Amino acid sequence: MALVEIDNLTVEFGAKGDALRAVDGVSLSLSEGELVGIVGESGSGKSVASLAMMGLIDFPGRVSADRMQFDGQDMLALPQKERRAITGREMAMIFQEPMTSLNPCFTVGFQIGEALKVHQGGDRQSRRKRTLELLDQVGIPEPAQRMSAFPHQLSGGMSQRVMIAMAIACNPRLLIADEPTTALDVTIQFQILELLLSLQRERGMAMILITHDLGLVSEAAQRVIVMYAGQVVETGPVPGMFQQPRHPYTAALMKALPGEARGQARLETIPGVVPGKYDRPTGCLLSPRCKFATDRCKTAQPSLIGPDGRQVRCHTPLDADGRPT
Amino acid sequence: MLQFLLKRLALVIPAFFGVTLLTFALIHLIPGDPVLLMAGERGIAPERHEELRREMGLDRPMVIQYLHYIGGVFQGDLGKSLISKKPVMEEFLTLFPATIELSLCAMIFAVTIGLPAGILAAVRRGTVFDHSVMAVSLTGYSMPIFWWGLLLILLFSVQLGWTPVSGRISALYWVDTVTGFMLIDSLLSDEAGAFTSAVRHLILPSIVLGTIPLAVIARMTRSATLEVLREDYIRTARAKGLSPMRVIGLHALRNALIPVITVIGLQVGVLLAGAILTETIFAWPGVGKWLVESIGRRDYPAVQGGILLVATVVILVNLVVDILYGVINPRIRHTR
Numbered sequence: 001m002a003l004v005e006i007d008n009l010t011v012e013f014g015a016k017g018d019a020l021r022a023v024d025g026v027s028l029s030l031s032e033g034e035l036v037g038i039v040g041e042s043g044s045g046k047s048v049a050s051l052a053m054m055g056l057i058d059f060p061g062r063v064s065a066d067r068m069q070f071d072g073q074d075m076l077a078l079p080q081k082e083r084r085a086i087t088g089r090e091m092a093m094i095f096q097e098p099m100t101s102l103n104p105c106f107t108v109g110f111q112i113g114e115a116l117k118v119h120q121g122g123d124r125q126s127r128r129k130r131t132l133e134l135l136d137q138v139g140i141p142e143p144a145q146r147m148s149a150f151p152h153q154l155s156g157g158m159s160q161r162v163m164i165a166m167a168i169a170c171n172p173r174l175l176i177a178d179e180p181t182t183a184l185d186v187t188i189q190f191q192i193l194e195l196l197l198s199l200q201r202e203r204g205m206a207m208i209l210i211t212h213d214l215g216l217v218s219e220a221a222q223r224v225i226v227m228y229a230g231q232v233v234e235t236g237p238v239p240g241m242f243q244q245p246r247h248p249y250t251a252a253l254m255k256a257l258p259g260e261a262r263g264q265a266r267l268e269t270i271p272g273v274v275p276g277k278y279d280r281p282t283g284c285l286l287s288p289r290c291k292f293a294t295d296r297c298k299t300a301q302p303s304l305i306g307p308d309g310r311q312v313r314c315h316t317p318l319d320a321d322g323r324p325t
Numbered sequence: 326m327l328q329f330l331l332k333r334l335a336l337v338i339p340a341f342f343g344v345t346l347l348t349f350a351l352i353h354l355i356p357g358d359p360v361l362l363m364a365g366e367r368g369i370a371p372e373r374h375e376e377l378r379r380e381m382g383l384d385r386p387m388v389i390q391y392l393h394y395i396g397g398v399f400q401g402d403l404g405k406s407l408i409s410k411k412p413v414m415e416e417f418l419t420l421f422p423a424t425i426e427l428s429l430c431a432m433i434f435a436v437t438i439g440l441p442a443g444i445l446a447a448v449r450r451g452t453v454f455d456h457s458v459m460a461v462s463l464t465g466y467s468m469p470i471f472w473w474g475l476l477l478i479l480l481f482s483v484q485l486g487w488t489p490v491s492g493r494i495s496a497l498y499w500v501d502t503v504t505g506f507m508l509i510d511s512l513l514s515d516e517a518g519a520f521t522s523a524v525r526h527l528i529l530p531s532i533v534l535g536t537i538p539l540a541v542i543a544r545m546t547r548s549a550t551l552e553v554l555r556e557d558y559i560r561t562a563r564a565k566g567l568s569p570m571r572v573i574g575l576h577a578l579r580n581a582l583i584p585v586i587t588v589i590g591l592q593v594g595v596l597l598a599g600a601i602l603t604e605t606i607f608a609w610p611g612v613g614k615w616l617v618e619s620i621g622r623r624d625y626p627a628v629q630g631g632i633l634l635v636a637t638v639v640i641l642v643n644l645v646v647d648i649l650y651g652v653i654n655p656r657i658r659h660t661r
Binding site: 085087088089092093100115118 | 556557558560561562563564566568571576579580653654655
C-alpha cells in the first residue's frame, strides 16, 4: 500500500463562490522510500499543496479532498490532536527561507530538542545526546557549541542544516522539501541537496522535492509532477518524461533551461504569467500562453488522462518530435 | 551585552541633568512667591518679606540657586520643604511606598488583562472579540483619568456601595507603618479585616490608573502578535506538530514580548504621571498628591526634589527594561 494517497485535493482561499483555487484537483500517490519531484512556476500551487498535506492551511483557507491518506489513515477525518502527532513525527517539512524559518529567540538545541520532546518524550539528557547526533548527521561542525547558538549566529546554509536536523529528528517516513535551496548560494545549494538525498537514501524516507530546478529533478527523482495554476498538467517517470515531454508546458519549461540555449542568442521563455483569480481562462488554463492553442483549448478544459504513471492534461499532447497531435 | 549596558548607562547621565534643569526652570517660571503664599491673606511687611527670601536663598541669581541646588543633589541633599521644614528626601520616602503600591497594582491589572486580551484578539483577528477588545481599549485610552475615576466612584462607591470612596484603609483600623506598603503592613498587624479593607481600597484606584496602560498594552500586544504570527518560524513550529497553545504561548509570545516589554516600560512614566491625578481623586496619600499640594504652596524644594526623584525612578525603570530587552532578545545580547 502506498504511504501517501491523495485524490482530488483542492485548496481554496476567499469567500465561497468567489474563491481563489490555489490547488485544483491534485492527486498524488507516493510509496515508501520514493522520491517525487514537483515542478512548476511560482504561483502554480506547489507549496500550498504540500502545506495542505502537512495540515498547515489555516482559516480562511479551505482544504477538501476525495481522499487524503497517510499510511492508511484519513488525514482529513483525524482529530486535530492526533493529526498533530503525525505532523512533525511521521511527516516533516523544510522550507524555502532557512534564515527566517528558525525562531530567533531560542537556541538551535532547544528548537531541535523541542521536536523530540513533543513527540518522543524522554529525559533531558537523552534528548541532548540525540540532538548532538542529529547536528552531526547534517554535517554541522562542532555540534556541542552549535547547540547553544542562536539562529542569527548561523549562515543560511547552516540554518537549513538545522532545519533538516529538526525535520528528521523523529525519523519521519515522509519529508517534504519546499524549494530547500532557493534562498542559498549556488555552492551551498549543492551541499544541501547532497545532504538531503543521502539522508533520504540512508533512511529510506519518502520525499517530495518541490523545486524550480528541472535538472535536479531529472537526476534525483523517480517520478515528477508538473503543476500549473493549481493543476497537475503532466506526470510521469524520470527520465522518460523529460526525454519526451507530452504537455506543451513541460516542453516549454525544458526549453527555458539555460543549458538548452547553447548557440542561441536568446533563451526561450514562456510569455505571460500564471493566471490569477480574475484572469482565469475558461478553457485550458495554459491556452493564453500556449503556442499550440486551438479554439477547442480556449473553450473546453482538458482532463488529466493517460495510462497510470504517465498522464497529461492536454487536448493535443505533443508527439515524439514535439509537435501537437 | 556589556557595551550595550554601558551605552545605556551613559545615556542616563544627560537625562538626569536635563530633568534637574527642566524642573528647576519650570518651577521658577510659575508665577507666585512662597513667602507671600505662606503669609496668606494677612499680608507681610516688606522688610520681613525680604528677610525671609534671603533666608530661603531666593534672592540670589537663578544660576547660583541652580548650582547650589545641584551641588546639594550630588550629596544626596534635596533641600528642606519650605512649609514643613522637613528634608524633601524624607517626605518623599514616607509617601513613595503608597505610590509604588498603587502603581504596581495598576500595572499588574493592566498586564494581566491587557496581555492575554491582546494575544486573543490577534489570534481571533476580525472576530467580534477582536473588535470589542480594540473598541474598549480605544475608549479606555481616550478616557480622561479624572473623569473616569469620578464615574467609577459614582457607580461602585456611591450607587452600589461595593468599594470605599477614598483613602488607603478604613479609619476603623490602625495599622503600624513597617514597610509603608499597606497590603504588607495590614497583614503584619493583628487587626482582623485590615487586609481586606486595604485591598478594597486599592481596587478602584488601580483600575483607574491602570486603564490607559491596559489599553496601550492590549493594542501593542495585538499588533505585535499579529506580526509575529505571520513569520516563517511560526509555520516551522506548527510543522513540528506543536499544539496551538505552545505555538502561540511560547514561540509567538516570546517574540511579540520584545516590543511589548518596551511599551510596558514606557507606561511606568504614564503611571506616575497618572498617579498625580488618581491620588488626588482618591485622596491617596502618595507622592502624586503631595506634589500637587506642593505646587499649590510654591514649595520649590519639595516640587523640584519630588519631580527629580520621580524622574529618576522612571529613568531607572527604563534602564531595567533595556536590560530585560537584551535578556529577551538574543540578537541584542550578542551585538558587539
